[in-house]
Amino acid sequence: MPLMSGAQILIESLSREGAEVVFGYPGGVTLPVYDVLYDHPLRHVLVRHEENASFAAEGYARTTGKVGVCMATSGPGATNLTTGLVDALLDSIPIVAITGQVPSKLIGRDAFQEADTFGITRAATKHNYLVKDINELAQVIHEAFYLAISGRPGPVLVDITKDVLTGKAHYHEADKMEPLRGYELRLDPDDEEIERAVEFCWNSERPYIYAGGGVISAGASDELRKFSELLEAPAALTVMGLGAMPSHHPNYISMLGMHGSYAANMGVTETDALLAFGVRFDDRVTGRLDAFAPNAEVLHVDIDAAEINKNRRANVGVVGDAKRVLEKLNRRLAETKDKMGPRNRAARAAWMERVHTWKREHPYHYEPAANEIKPQYLMQKIDEASGGEGVITVDVGQHQMWAAQYVRINHPRRWSSSSGLGSMGFGLPAAMGAQFGNPDKLCIAIVGDGGFMMSLPELATIASNRLPVKIIVMNNGTLGMVRQWQELFYNRRYCSVAMDSFPNIELLAAAFEIKGKSVDKPAELDKAIKEAIAEPGPYLLNVHVSPEENVYPMVPAGGAVNEMILQPSKPVAVGD
Amino acid sequence: MQQLISLLVENKPGALMRVAGVLTSRGYNIESLTVARTLDPTLSSMTIVANVDTPMRELLIKQIKRLVNVVHAYDLTEGPSVSRELALIKILVSPEMRPALLKEADIFRARVVDASPTSYTLEVTGATEKLDALIALLHNYGEVEMIRSGAMAMARSGQQRLPNGFSNNLSREAESAGSVEPEMAKRE
Numbered sequence: 008m009p010l011m012s013g014a015q016i017l018i019e020s021l022s023r024e025g026a027e028v029v030f031g032y033p034g035g036v037t038l039p040v041y042d043v044l045y046d047h048p049l050r051h052v053l054v055r056h057e058e059n060a061s062f063a064a065e066g067y068a069r070t071t072g073k074v075g076v077c078m079a080t081s082g083p084g085a086t087n088l089t090t091g092l093v094d095a096l097l098d099s100i101p102i103v104a105i106t107g108q109v110p111s112k113l114i115g116r117d118a119f120q121e122a123d124t125f126g127i128t129r130a131a132t133k134h135n136y137l138v139k140d141i142n143e144l145a146q147v148i149h150e151a152f153y154l155a156i157s158g159r160p161g162p163v164l165v166d167i168t169k170d171v172l173t174g175k176a177h178y179h180e181a182d183k184m185e186p187l188r189g190y191e192l193r194l195d196p197d198d199e200e201i202e203r204a205v206e207f208c209w210n211s212e213r214p215y216i217y218a219g220g221g222v223i224s225a226g227a228s229d230e231l232r233k234f235s236e237l238l239e240a241p242a243a244l245t246v247m248g249l250g251a252m253p254s255h256h257p258n259y260i261s262m263l264g265m266h267g268s269y270a271a272n273m274g275v276t277e278t279d280a281l282l283a284f285g286v287r288f289d290d291r292v293t294g295r296l297d298a299f300a301p302n303a304e305v306l307h308v309d310i311d312a313a314e315i316n317k318n319r320r321a322n323v324g325v326v327g328d329a330k331r332v333l334e335k336l337n338r339r340l341a342e343t344k345d346k347m348g349p350r351n352r353a354a355r356a357a358w359m360e361r362v363h364t365w366k367r368e369h370p371y372h373y374e375p376a377a378n379e380i381k382p383q384y385l386m387q388k389i390d391e392a393s394g395g396e397g398v399i400t401v402d403v404g405q406h407q408m409w410a411a412q413y414v415r416i417n418h419p420r421r422w423s424s425s426s427g428l429g430s431m432g433f434g435l436p437a438a439m440g441a442q443f444g445n446p447d448k449l450c451i452a453i454v455g456d457g458g459f460m461m462s463l464p465e466l467a468t469i470a471s472n473r474l475p476v477k478i479i480v481m482n483n484g485t486l487g488m489v490r491q492w493q494e495l496f497y498n499r500r501y502c503s504v505a506m507d508s509f510p511n512i513e514l515l516a517a518a519f520e521i522k523g524k525s526v527d528k529p530a531e532l533d534k535a536i537k538e539a540i541a542e543p544g545p546y547l548l549n550v551h552v553s554p555e556e557n558v559y560p561m562v563p564a565g566g567a568v569n570e571m572i573l574q575p576s577k578p579v580a581v582g583d
Numbered sequence: 584m585q586q587l588i589s590l591l592v593e594n595k596p597g598a599l600m601r602v603a604g605v606l607t608s609r610g611y612n613i614e615s616l617t618v619a620r621t622l623d624p625t626l627s628s629m630t631i632v633a634n635v636d637t638p639m640r641e642l643l644i645k646q647i648k649r650l651v652n653v654v655h656a657y658d659l660t661e662g663p664s665v666s667r668e669l670a671l672i673k674i675l676v677s678p679e680m681r682p683a684l685l686k687e688a689d690i691f692r693a694r695v696v697d698a699s700p701t702s703y704t705l706e707v708t709g710a711t712e713k714l715d716a717l718i719a720l721l722h723n724y725g726e727v728e729m730i731r732s733g734a735m736a737m738a739r740s741g742q743q744r745l746p747n748g749f750s751n752n753l754s755r756e757a758e759s760a761g762s763v764e765p766e767m768a769k770r771e
Binding site for chain 2: 125126129130133134135137154187188189190191311312313316317
């Protein structure tokens with residue numbers, strides 16, 4: 008093979024790893040890369056802000072299961088990517104970020120657009136690299152992809168100096184890689200652990216499944232459904248786990264946690280056997296930790312050994328890939344069905360009945376209105392349009408929680424939400440990534456008016472690529488979730504939550520030469536959504552909703568999950 | 584109480600930063616940290632003493648072990664281990680005090696490694712408490728200037744032997760880490 012430039016080696020390595028699209032923004036030190044991209048088949052999508060390159064790469068990764076790729080120049084380019092990296096780290100999303108760095112001989116001399124990207128992103132990535140030797144470049148790129156997608160997935164950043172990009176070397180084959188000695192993968196559970204888990208499952212009278220993003224990453228949703236059916240156990244999902252159980256499944260009891268369903272939160276409080284798969288006992292799920300599943304022993308399955316016993320001590324901890332663990336568990340459960348005694352069988356039937364009663368008697372609830380669009384009504388209409396099949400991305404705030412409650416997600420990887428980090432401005436660029444990864448599917452970005460304003464420049468990216476994303480702005484004129492907390496916990500002292508001077512959406516859409524519309528009457532909504540979806544290109548739909556609606560049920564921060572506020576008039580405790 | 588952590592890490596740029604980062608991002612103060620190459624020059628051993636609350640220790644070890652460059656991570660706080668520290672101590676001492684000083688230094692097996700008309704420089708190794716005791720004593724003789732290496736620790740031998748002279752008897756974690764083949768090698 009002839010000598011190649013570092014930039015060529017980079018693009019060659021990305022292509023060999025199967026990258027289809029790179030979300031990026033060029034700059035001084037990455038010019039050599041763009042010179043290669045000029046006539047290379049690898050698709051580069053020019054975003055309008057680097058932060059959105061990392062969010063788009065995440066949206067692509069979350070909805071395809073493949074590694075998302077983003078690229079930025081040194082200094083500000085790299086620092087702008089960082090929010091998306093931390094976002095991917097908290098939600099365990101595989102992305103590879105490429106950044107340019109100033110020439111090796113200038114590092115440490117405060118060169119133009121120099122920043123210590125390697126240092127800055129140390130805590131923002133699963134692993135990161137600074138490449139100063141062109142002979143390492145190909146290997147590092149392949150390692151980066153491997154680290155991003157294997158084990159517990161996460162973001163990996165590769166910072167490459169300009170002299171490496173312009174230097175010449177031979178391409179080193181990926182199979183000549185040294186092993187990563189410190190990188191431990193435990194994918195297959197011990198048989199002994201599985202037997203303990205099987206025992207644990209059969210001994211319970213009130214089993215309860217709590218599953219999350221780890222089930223999605225492992226591609227274990229079918230196995231999870233089977234597990235739930237074998238055990239006849241109710242299953243609740245985290246925000247990260249939505250899609251891991253089909254919404255219509257009789258055992259499915261929706262989301263648990265701060266804005267979770269009544270059935271899910273009561274269920275977790277009363278269960279005697281918490282079956283946790285690919286979850287991390289996040290504070291937004293558990294509320295007050297010592298009041299979470301207070302009557303339960305815990306089986307915790309996670310691919311990351313550091314998750315076991317982190318927030319809640321597990322009675323049985325199993326380290327392994329959720330799919331492999333569930334496959335083994337299901338096989339053993341099927342073989343040992345007779346282990347469940349008649350007493351347990353009766354207790355379980357009563358338990359399931361109880362959970363179903365909660366589910367039936369306390370669905371998500373709101374007061375409909377004739378003259379204004381309730382946000383929940385908007386979500387129901389989006390749900391009707393999507394039918395559980397669309398790819399939904401959301402931003403962060405009230406609309407995110409209502410979408411999680413009302414919009415059915417019947418398959419894994421059809422839902423994309425910045426869940427751990429809660430990054431506003433995520434939803435719209437994530438939808439761009441999702442649409443690139445799923446060109447034939449309906450992609451809907453549900454965003455609030457606050458998050459939408461953070462993502463404005465990407466309307467240009469959507470317009471120039473004619474991405475048929477349907478952007479639905481749930482516009483309540485405020486930063487709704489902050490306003491809700493100020494109402495409930497800060498004595499209605501509303502401060503800096505009014506999103507005034509919101510642009511005229513028809514004019515804004517027209518300015519980007521895309522279709523757009525604003526509606527504020529319930530009667531207009533159905534038609535408007537249908538019109539948006541029928542439009543072959545992008546569509547920007549602004550929906551004015553009741554400004555003072557709150558998300559319920561709500562567990563005040565630091566409260567116990569069974570002490571939900573169910574509706575507005577109830578007295579509220581003071582949260583922190 | 585202090586946690587005594589022993590690590591085997593890849594000798595690569597950034598490895599120290601990653602390990603230190605796990606501690607500093609949680610606001611733990613590092614009391615001492617020693618790093619040096621092992622028999623295998625591509626690996627370094629690291630001993631860290633840090634102020635970590637007991638309930639957080641298991642998690643901390645796991646989170647350090649999770650770092651890609653960290654090959655093994657052990658908590659030696661409770662288990663049987665040998666821990667030593669080196670100190671160089673310069674003391675301004677008058678000629679008439681010198682014989683007494685040397686006698687006391689001998690009790691601690693401290694050696695004179697440099698001498699000048701106004702000072703001695705002593706070298707001493709031992710457990711941290713021994714060094715503390717010597718230093719407290721030397722203050723009686725004159726002004727003291729001191730530099731310490733911080734603790735370096737090893738698990739006691741007689742247990743399962745791991746590569747590069749690292750011995751472990753403590754965590755199950757570490758045992759499986761020793762026996763797990765990196766998946767990388769099996770990759771197509």
